Amino acid sequence: MKLVCSQAELNNALQLVSRAVASRPTHPVLANVLLTADEGTGRLSLTGFDLNLGIQTSLSASVEKSGAITLPARLFGEIVAKLSSDTPVSLVFDGDREQIDLRSKGGSYQMRGMSADEFPELPLVESGTSFKVNAKALVQALRGTLFASSTDEAKQLLTGVHLSFDGMSLKAAATDGHRLAVLKMENALQNDNLINDDDSQNNSNFAVTLPSRSLREVERLISNWKTDDLITLFCDKGQVVFLAADQVVTSRTLEGVYPNYNQLIPESFSKSITLDRKTFISSLERIAVLADQHNNVVKIISDVSTENIIISVDAQDVGSGSESIPAKFEGESIQIAFNVRYILDGLKAIDSDEIKLCCNAPTTPAILLPLNSPLGFTYLVMPVQVRLES
Amino acid sequence: MKLVCSQAELNNALQLVSRAVASRPTHPVLANVLLTADEGTGRLSLTGFDLNLGIQTSLSASVEKSGAITLPARLFGEIVAKLSSDTPVSLVFDGDREQIDLRSKGGSYQMRGMSADEFPELPLVESGTSFKVNAKALVQALRGTLFASSTDEAKQLLTGVHLSFDGMSLKAAATDGHRLAVLKMENALQNDNLINDDDSQNNSNFAVTLPSRSLREVERLISNWKTDDLITLFCDKGQVVFLAADQVVTSRTLEGVYPNYNQLIPESFSKSITLDRKTFISSLERIAVLADQHNNVVKIISDVSTENIIISVDAQDVGSGSESIPAKFEGESIQIAFNVRYILDGLKAIDSDEIKLCCNAPTTPAILLPLNSPLGFTYLVMPVQVRLES
Numbered sequence: 001m002k003l004v005c006s007q008a009e010l011n012n013a014l015q016l017v018s019r020a021v022a023s024r025p026t027h028p029v030l031a032n033v034l035l036t037a038d039e040g041t042g043r044l045s046l047t048g049f050d051l052n053l054g055i056q057t058s059l060s061a062s063v064e065k066s067g068a069i070t071l072p073a074r075l076f077g078e079i080v081a082k083l084s085s086d087t088p089v090s091l092v093f094d095g096d097r098e099q100i101d102l103r104s105k106g107g108s109y110q111m112r113g114m115s116a117d118e119f120p121e122l123p124l125v126e127s128g129t130s131f132k133v134n135a136k137a138l139v140q141a142l143r144g145t146l147f148a149s150s151t152d153e154a155k156q157l158l159t160g161v162h163l164s165f166d167g168m169s170l171k172a173a174a175t176d177g178h179r180l181a182v183l184k185m186e187n188a189l190q191n192d193n194l195i196n197d198d199d200s201q202n203n204s205n206f207a208v209t210l211p212s213r214s215l216r217e218v219e220r221l222i223s224n225w226k227t228d229d230l231i232t233l234f235c236d237k238g239q240v241v242f243l244a245a246d247q248v249v250t251s252r253t254l255e256g257v258y259p260n261y262n263q264l265i266p267e268s269f270s271k272s273i274t275l276d277r278k279t280f281i282s283s284l285e286r287i288a289v290l291a292d293q294h295n296n297v298v299k300i301i302s303d304v305s306t307e308n309i310i311i312s313v314d315a316q317d318v319g320s321g322s323e324s325i326p327a328k329f330e331g332e333s334i335q336i337a338f339n340v341r342y343i344l345d346g347l348k349a350i351d352s353d354e355i356k357l358c359c360n361a362p363t364t365p366a367i368l369l370p371l372n373s374p375l376g377f378t379y380l381v382m383p384v385q386v387r388l389e390s
Numbered sequence: 391m392k393l394v395c396s397q398a399e400l401n402n403a404l405q406l407v408s409r410a411v412a413s414r415p416t417h418p419v420l421a422n423v424l425l426t427a428d429e430g431t432g433r434l435s436l437t438g439f440d441l442n443l444g445i446q447t448s449l450s451a452s453v454e455k456s457g458a459i460t461l462p463a464r465l466f467g468e469i470v471a472k473l474s475s476d477t478p479v480s481l482v483f484d485g486d487r488e489q490i491d492l493r494s495k496g497g498s499y500q501m502r503g504m505s506a507d508e509f510p511e512l513p514l515v516e517s518g519t520s521f522k523v524n525a526k527a528l529v530q531a532l533r534g535t536l537f538a539s540s541t542d543e544a545k546q547l548l549t550g551v552h553l554s555f556d557g558m559s560l561k562a563a564a565t566d567g568h569r570l571a572v573l574k575m576e577n578a579l580q581n582d583n584l585i586n587d588d589d590s591q592n593n594s595n596f597a598v599t600l601p602s603r604s605l606r607e608v609e610r611l612i613s614n615w616k617t618d619d620l621i622t623l624f625c626d627k628g629q630v631v632f633l634a635a636d637q638v639v640t641s642r643t644l645e646g647v648y649p650n651y652n653q654l655i656p657e658s659f660s661k662s663i664t665l666d667r668k669t670f671i672s673s674l675e676r677i678a679v680l681a682d683q684h685n686n687v688v689k690i691i692s693d694v695s696t697e698n699i700i701i702s703v704d705a706q707d708v709g710s711g712s713e714s715i716p717a718k719f720e721g722e723s724i725q726i727a728f729n730v731r732y733i734l735d736g737l738k739a740i741d742s743d744e745i746k747l748c749c750n751a752p753t754t755p756a757i758l759l760p761l762n763s764p765l766g767f768t769y770l771v772m773p774v775q776v777r778l779e780s
Contacts, residue, residue, distance in 0.1 A: 072708075075679060075680070075683065075708065075709070078679040079676055079679045079680075079711075082672070082675050082676045082679065083676065084672070099709075106673070106713055106714045106715060107673065107676055107711065107712070107713040107714075108711060108712055108713075109676075109680070109709060109710070109711035110709050110710050110711065111708070111709035112707060112708060112709050282472070282474070283496065283497065285472050286469055286472045286473065286497055286499075289465060289468040289469045289472065290465070290469075290499070293465065317502060318462075318465065318501070318502060319465070319489075319499060319500050319501035319502050320499070320500050321469075321497065321498060321499035321500065322497070322498055323496055323497040323498075324496045324497075325496060
């Protein structure tokens, strides 16, 4: 392998694929990035892969001799990041020893790598069910749901986000058992979605659950893009591949039947309040300072006479507090209690000015909805049962 | 106690004094800030004190009733920080229960405090030896030396910075046993320094060692000031008080005889090299990526023929590297090795374009000096003994 490339491009590519390098690798080679230089295409390809999540990208390079090697991601990344951007970077690997020679302005580094043969192959499925998804829509769907997935590895499927493709719409859902976020994007998919369907599966109705960790990287990657590009998704053999421009993200899927969350959402509500979202967030954040000291519980009681809701906290020995904010009421008066963190998470995922809080009994699920928002967002929260004085 | 004050001013004052509140208090009251409202002066005074470091400040308030209470610093600080800045904050403490009532726009909080009587008295000595120091000069002296003090609590005196006052000059020094930073500021003191000398001590020649932790807070505090103010220092009974505007910082002193560091600095050098500081830092930072993987050691060897120095690292199994940078030589050729972190710390404390590295043998102290700098800065580093191939 022998090539010269731009420091800035190499640095960007390394930062990108390093996100898929395991921090605690189960095998030494998984701490490395794979570099593959191709004389024919004049490109240097970089791959990071922790066996679950894989990221691959490439950059143009003056390749004098093709070749492949793996190098320690952190070390190689740190040195490249600190190199001068004025001078191109030269990389030489003679194949005899697993060592690369890196040269830039005034500096010369020899780094020990491992053979490219030891690097696991990226599951680049380009068969099975496939979709073309609008990048912006995918980012919105992920941002609106990722936060609600479980962080408890024992909860398996719930550590992921469930993506359903139906006609031209994309639906994302995540729940940790205490709250559920569902976001439906119409017209998120391109209508020529039947590109490649080996299994003659009905493409217009397909669902998959993907690990939140992988999707966070997908979201981060796509949100940096400037264009309104389309992303191609391939789903096959327990793997999903996101393909866009010269970047590829692969992720294993979470196997199993995702809970039928639609049945959790009540069909009707006996009461609702409309609130200014930012005012509600500010008040809850002050109340949360005390709630976090005790059990995170806040009570919400409607004060119909003053057209306010009273948000209160009793952190016992530490102190207590209450906030009063204007509200528009529909139906009966409300007395309900929540984990303040769950409510705040949902409010921050919404971007409308006003929100609607709908509920029935103090023990049945409540939902938060954005008002006048183009997004089909529903956030369900289970209330906390407490003694509520009226 | 009953008062109304500005949210912004209360918040700033709380953030400030909270820096002196112990994170792991030895007594519950030390997790609190002391609030003292005075009807006569119309001021609310706030104090944080961890028995070593104390910070006191005050703000104007409409005080309806004088009084004092202590409140949990973190909790009170977090709530005040999140209050609306549009509305004044009202604080009421009726004296019967140790509980304060805080009100702002729409919100009302009751917080449990502790009696002001339990709060230890701040050692506000305003006697003994005193100096008027230029604030900017004090900040520079601290910035140039604090980093070189020891973080090892067992090293007692070396965990502090030694300040010497001599005539109109201020000298700061810190060492951890491996390196020593000395900064001398001429004209840093005002010449009417004999304000108050109870012990008839010779004010024109005085020295004290103060804990780095306290001095970091002093530096942080003063560096936020815009004016070129004078700070008054009082030293007495193992305490130092920094007095400026409406802010007071108190610190205990470190007792004992500080090492006579002047005798460590060689009087003459057989060789020296002049280097561009930023180029030297960039090269060392790349070399450090590999050096940090092994033993932090970098070798510096002069290459007189090309008028360069070669900085090299051998991190054994990980890799190796070398950088070549232009240098101006005086005297014999240099072969010496250092802990790269010590050299980088010193170079970053200097702000001149060029620096001079002076040394004798590979086993005797070397020094770094700024060139064309108004600051009298000397940084001494002990070399590391390694096998040096020429």
